[in-house]
Amino acid sequence: MKPTPFPIALNIGTDIVHLPRISKLLHRPSYFTRFTRRILHADEQRDFRARFSLPQPTPASSFSPSPSPPSPSPPLQPPSSITPDVVRxxxxxxxxxxxxxxxxxxxxxxxxxxxVVVTVGEGGRPEVVYLDGCEGDEGGKGKGEGEGSGGRVGKLSISHDGEYVVAMVVAAG
Structure with a gap:
């Protein structure tokens, strides 16, 4: 008998992170800014600054001798001490x-x-938003910087226990 396929195309992803590994990375000289700039979307960087009372970036000078595109997300300066809550x-x-x-x-x-932006959805449940253009559409790389760039939503479950963080995402295929 031929098996019946699942009625909805779903993709599942999971990951586990060892907190001491992330802590070691963040404590390397000048790596905090590199790490946060690499993985956090501009909206997440703003949330991170607010959540941990980190200084907001200073606005660039209004006069610029040559027009250049604004930086999408100013670098985060490391806090004076990187707490376990920041690492977590x-x-x-x-x-x-x-x-x-x-x-x-x-x-x-x-x-x-x-x-991929981690947000808090209805009822306070965490979810991931795949920004427009990143689901395999043409020209997906680099799109979606800034607010208002909606996309597909995936369901997220995240758990912290001891020295580990585990996350699982279910998304439409």
């Missing part, structure tokens, strides 16, 4: 985004860290 929050984002990239229709290789 960043490790959770890292695990959630890696799980979401694995659950993306074309897989992790076809979607960047910033094309």
């Amino acid at each position: 929050w960043l490790a959770g984002r890292f695990a959630a985004k890696e799980a979401a990239r694995k659950a993306a229709p074309l897989g992790a290789a076809h979607i960047s860290w910033k094309e």
Whole structure:
């Protein structure tokens, strides 16, 4: 007898992160800014600054001798001390985004860290948003920077226990 296919195309992604590994990375000289800039979307960087009372970036000078595109997300300056809560929050984002990239229709290789945004949905439940253009459509890379760039939503489950963070994402295929 031929098996009946599942009625809905779903993709599942999971990831586990060891907190001491992330802590070690974040404590390397000048790596905090590199890490946060690499994995956090501009909206997530703003949320991160607000949540941990980090200084907001100073606005650039209004006069510029040559027109250049504005930076999408100013670098985060490391806090004076990187607390376990900061490490846990960043490790959770890292695990959630890696799980979401694995659950993306074309897989992790076809979607960047910033094309997945971890948000809080209705009822306070975490979810991931795949920004427009990153689901395998033409020209997906680099789209979706800034607010209002909606996309497909994936269901996210994230758990912290001891030295580990685990995340699982279910997304439409």
